[in-house]
Amino acid sequence: MTDKLWGGRFDEDITSEVLDYTLTTDIDVRLIFADLWQDIAHVLMLGKRGIIPADNARAILGALLRLWEKHERGELALRPELEDVHFNIEQMVIEDLGRETGGHMHTARSRNDQVSTDTRMYLRRVQLDAVAANLALVDVLLSFPEEELLAILPGYTHSQAAQPVSVAFWKTAHASMLLRDVRRLRGAFDRTDESALGACALAGTSFPLDRELTARLLGFRGVLSHALDATSARDYLIETASAFAIGGNNLSRMAEEIVMWSGHEYSLVEVSDAYATGSSIMPQKKNPVVAELTRGRAGRTAGTLVQLLTMAKGVTLGYSCDLQDDKPYLWNAIDTYLSTLRIVAGQTKELRFDSARGEHLCWDNFSTATELANYLVAEHGLPFRETHHITGSLVGALIKRGATLRDTKAGAEILAELGHPVEESVLARIFAPRTAVTSYTSPGGTSPQSVEAVRAELRQTAQGHAGWLERTRDKLGTAQAATFRAAREIAAGADFAKVLDTVAADLPALEQR
Incomplete structure (x- = not known):
């Protein structure tokens, strides 16, 4: 018989090649915090409902808290032979307490609802980080000096000079686009922020679970009520990847303008030396490499979206291992999108526009x-x-x-x-180009007063998003603190029901929909 946690039915173990092909420990490192938090919430619920003996639940909570402290110190490493983060944590608890006690932890749960819940918890953090990074770039774009209200640039349609605009007009346009990206991320967050925990493998369980309690302990706004849908759904991942792909495209469009306008033929903008490199053979070159890579890396986020759509389209309801291939691609898209947002913000702060050159081009190109x-x-x-x-x-x-x-x-x-x-x-x-720019006083136009009105509107919108971001992060932080406080008190001997009833006041209420 194999010694795997699932091995009772098997006479021999998987080969090393199969293990290497199927393991996810290198990918699952990002989920350790979520898996431990989720384990603690699950065991609190099991203990309160009397599904496992209270003493066993207390011991398991103590073991999980020790693992959390080890994780916080950066000392918790996943072992590849244990396949994934879920089996690693469970095996660590069993090695600490023995199977008679630690073996109770996985009662009324499957890796199927675990992985969905873990991924949702991690994605919430990422989505909030992406909202914050977008808002930081929006702030850079909206913090233009007064002189940029009349710093002239040619506006383009069909890649041909069209009508004159201002630098401030151009910056507010990109800020407006980015705030739609924030709205998309918030929408994806809304669909991600639902708990799958308690759905088990696909059909629920005969144990008397309290799925609402675990959802509140994990800071979710609600419970995915249908067990089969909860374990099968990957649309929240696809929606997040879509938001990243669209956001990456928007950043790429800004980058394309910077690459094009920084060339000698345009000479409309200069990228800071800190965001450019030279040539190995041509000493005169100054290449806008950050903008070029921003443009190129939009392909990664777009590719992830296509990969996830392709992965999910052929999988029936119920878990299949095809679905574990979602994370390697999504993790790459996350890193690409967040790093691009942050470096673009830095580059944008240092852009230097040549208004005289812009005005000259507007005259020569019949822009008015x-x-x-x-x-x-x-x-x-x-x-x-x-x-x-x-x-x-x-x-x-x-x-x-x-x-x-x-x-x-x-x-x-x-x-x-x-x-x-x-x-x-x-x-x-x-x-005169300046006359044209100042005369377009219609709402959303190029005149300084119109641009200032749009800036005020965009700032107000951004402030609203920033308020939501702060409240949401506070909600998750409060839920985590309450969960760990309950675990510490109960592990020390306190009564399950009494402690959980007390911390319930600090937990976010579930939304009724």
Whole structure:
């Protein structure tokens, strides 16, 4: 008979090759905190309900608390021959207390509901960290100095110069995108923050569990009520990966602009030396490597989403080992996304924009031509479709002369020939990029007052998210502290029901949905 914890039915052990192929201990290191917290909550519930003898439960709690202290010191190592974090912790308890006592810990539980609960607990932390990192980058983007309200950049459509904008307008646009990423992460958190513990393998159990108690001890907002769904669901992982992939794409779009605009042909922005590297052969080079890697690593987060969708689509309800392949890819996406958010925040603080160069490009690229069309509508009473045609004719004629909108004398002559004379002084005013930027006073437009209004709105939204983040972290911290306080008191001999009834006041209530 094999000596594995599951080995009663088997005559021989798995080979070393099978163990290497199936073990997850290297991946499960991130779940140690969650597994120990979950074990403690489970044993507290077992003891209170009388499912296992109180003395055994107390002894197990004491062993788990010792393991937690060892983990806190960085001394708890998982043994690969024990396959995963769940068997490792259980075996450590059994080695401490003996099978007669420690063997009670896994009563009314399966690795199926364990792994789902552990992963949800870890993902909650990650999702909150991602919200915090996004909010930090949003704060950098919204903390622009007043002069950037009129620091001119060409705006682009179809990768062609379109209309002039300001640096502040560009920064608030990216902040607006990132705050949608925060909303997506909060939505994923909401679907993650449900306890699977007590679903067991897939069908529940005949033991009288209190799933609401363990959910509260673990800080969950609710219980996944259907046991088969609780152990089968991986949509919360896929939704999280989707939020990472979309967030990675948004960071990549910002990075693409920085890479493009920092090139000599644009010369609109300079990346700090601290976020660039040189060439091994060309001494003149300054390469925006952080922005380039931000752009490239968006592929990792997108790839993880595709991997998880592919993994889950062919698996029937009920646990299959296909599902253990979710974490290696997701862990990589987590590390990529969080590190990218943090380094992009640092890079963004140090960006230096060249407003004079931006204004020059706006003149040369006819970026304010729309302002003539708008002027002819407002001042001459012409329909916009006709003024669009007139302005297009002006641009075409200037190009043939090798001139730009800066050549207001030529512009006035051409418009007179077209039968729509406009004074040169008026053309000089309406074609000036700064005039265009300041005149777009519609909500969400480029004018300083419009941008300031959007900044105030985005700051208020960010503050709301920051408040939610603080409350949620406090809730999880409170639940963990209450769980461990109860475990220490009961391990020392206190009554299960009395202690748990007392700490219940500190535990978050479950949401009714």
